Amino acid sequence: QKEVEQDPGPLSVPEGAIVSLNCTYSNSAFQYFMWYRQYSRKGPELLMYTYSSGNKEDGRFTAQVDKSSKYISLFIRDSQPSDSATYLCAGRGQNFVFGPGTRLSVLP
């Protein structure tokens, strides 16, 4: 079992939709979690950095961590075509472990 799992997608939504991206992880020692957005052939861009359980909001993005079920989510409100990218989640144990990413396509 991989330490961090994501549905690879692709996930296609219409512009303006609420997007829900999810990850599961297996290492109960994870305390810190991150979400990154990666455009094709570019470096990952940090979106959210959270500690332990709970919600964190930043603009159109909300990150949610549920440590009891080892489940992390990223919600994107009012999605835009410019949100089309691959979204990577990561958890930190000894080092940060990344999921394979979910490819999102927001259609105009």
Added chain:
Amino acid sequence: NAGVMQNPRHLVRRRGQEARLRCSPMKGHSHVYWYRQLPEEGLKFMVYLQKENIIDESGMPKERFSAEFPKEGPSILRIQQVVRGDSAAYFCASSPGEGTEQYFGPGTRLTVT
């Protein structure tokens, strides 16, 4: 404030040659991480360094790969005697402290012919 810088952005090497990838962290960051990414795969941790120290190299192949982060200058990831399987995107990230958020560079795409 400049972000993480990596060079070269693209590197082509023939089998058996050496590849040197450079990473300059964000200003004020003393922690550097190297990752490798293959198409359709996630980022795989390779090595974590602080100035003049390798903290964790558990993700780095035992042979042909080495990394350093000298007191002055950029961090270097060095791959000796490259093979076709080394072709990948190599990303560097930096952070202001241990376990804090990481900021990535644009990556170096290595192609071994």
